[in-house]
Amino acid sequence: MNSKKGQIEESPQERALAQVAHERLADYKTRWQPLQQRTAEVVQSMGKADSWERRQATGKAASDTEQAFGAAEEKADAADMNQGIGAGSSAFRLGQTDMAADKGRARGLVVESGEQAIDDAYIGGLQQLMAIGRGQSTQAARGLGASALIGSRHAEGEAQLAASRRSGQRHTAGVLVGGAMRTAAPYVNQGINSMGSGFGGNHQYFDAADPG
Amino acid sequence: MISASQALADFTQEQWQHYVSQFVPIENSLIEWAVDPNKVTQNRDRAMTGFNQQFDIAQQGLERRQRSYGITLNADEQRASDRNADLQRSLGEVQVANTSRDLTIDRQRGIMGAAPAMPQG
Numbered sequence: 001m002n003s004k005k006g007q008i009e010e011s012p013q014e015r016a017l018a019q020v021a022h023e024r025l026a027d028y029k030t031r032w033q034p035l036q037q038r039t040a041e042v043v044q045s046m047g048k049a050d051s052w053e054r055r056q057a058t059g060k061a062a063s064d065t066e067q068a069f070g071a072a073e074e075k076a077d078a079a080d081m082n083q084g085i086g087a088g089s090s091a092f093r094l095g096q097t098d099m100a101a102d103k104g105r106a107r108g109l110v111v112e113s114g115e116q117a118i119d120d121a122y123i124g125g126l127q128q129l130m131a132i133g134r135g136q137s138t139q140a141a142r143g144l145g146a147s148a149l150i151g152s153r154h155a156e157g158e159a160q161l162a163a164s165r166r167s168g169q170r171h172t173a174g175v176l177v178g179g180a181m182r183t184a185a186p187y188v189n190q191g192i193n194s195m196g197s198g199f200g201g202n203h204q205y206f207d208a209a210d211p212g
Numbered sequence: 213m214i215s216a217s218q219a220l221a222d223f224t225q226e227q228w229q230h231y232v233s234q235f236v237p238i239e240n241s242l243i244e245w246a247v248d249p250n251k252v253t254q255n256r257d258r259a260m261t262g263f264n265q266q267f268d269i270a271q272q273g274l275e276r277r278q279r280s281y282g283i284t285l286n287a288d289e290q291r292a293s294d295r296n297a298d299l300q301r302s303l304g305e306v307q308v309a310n311t312s313r314d315l316t317i318d319r320q321r322g323i324m325g326a327a328p329a330m331p332q333g
Binding site: 066073111 | 307
């Protein structure tokens with residue numbers, strides 16, 4: 001902190017800090033803010049009931065299950081027939097209906113797990129964004145601290161200047177008052193002493209050494 | 213020319229405003245999700261509806277397969293088939309309802325538990 005013509009000047013470091021902060025913000029706005037906004041939009045829309053991500057996840061879950069069961073059903077039918085259990089038999093028919101019920105249950109569970117996966121991704125995405133935001137709010141708070149620090153150093157410098165100005169004035173005043181009192185003291189003391197012992201006698205009510 | 217202190221203060225203000233406009237809505241979405249008293253019921257209903265839709269699709273698939281084999285169930289077979297389908301449907305409904313409820317409550321508690329600490333001055 002330098003002083004020039006009675007004013008506090010910010011140090012080159014402080015000016016550089018402000019400049020870098022300004023440039024970092026501009027860079028963030030150009031490069032990262034659009035990306036962050038896009039991410040936030042994607043995450044927010046993902047959570048909706050009919051979002052593309054939900055349809056994708058549940059659709060894939062359903063088709064994967066269908067595919068897995070489709071192959072299993074073909075094999076089971078073939079195995080039954082190989083064992084002489086034909087389409088006309090109750091065993092074959094009930095085998096098919098049992099498998100269809102299993103498939104229905106599996107489809108329902110797997111599709112719901114797809115929904116849950118999207119819920120997880122949605123909440124996780126929001127939490128990640130929140131963490132970025134928290135970092136930013138912390139940075140803002142730190143920035144407040146930094147600017148307050150520079151401000152307080154500036155104020156401190158101003159206060160010191162003011163204090164030294166004032167102290168200079170007081171010193172001058174003190175010298176003047178002190179000098180005057182030293183000159184006047186014998187007369188003042190004499191006057192006080194003449195008023196009687198009630199005042200303790202010979203007190204100096206003005207101390208030139210203490211201009212305040 | 214503004215002072216470094218003022219520039220930093222402006223920067224901080226802008227950063228805070230950006231946080232308020234960009235991230236506070238996100239935090240609000242999360243808070244809303246965590247405290248919504250209907251969320252458990254909504255998700256449970258969604259899970260059961262979704263489950264039943266998938267189960268119905270599988271039953272429709274069965275009908276197509278039976279037609280392709282020229283199969284028509286007799287009354288006893290139909291009853292046995294319905295009984296099994298109803299059992300599987302009920303078990304599945306309960307399973308997805310419970311799972312959905314548990315996971316939703318877990319997520320809500322997780323969000324609440326991860327709430328940020330009070331900012332330090």
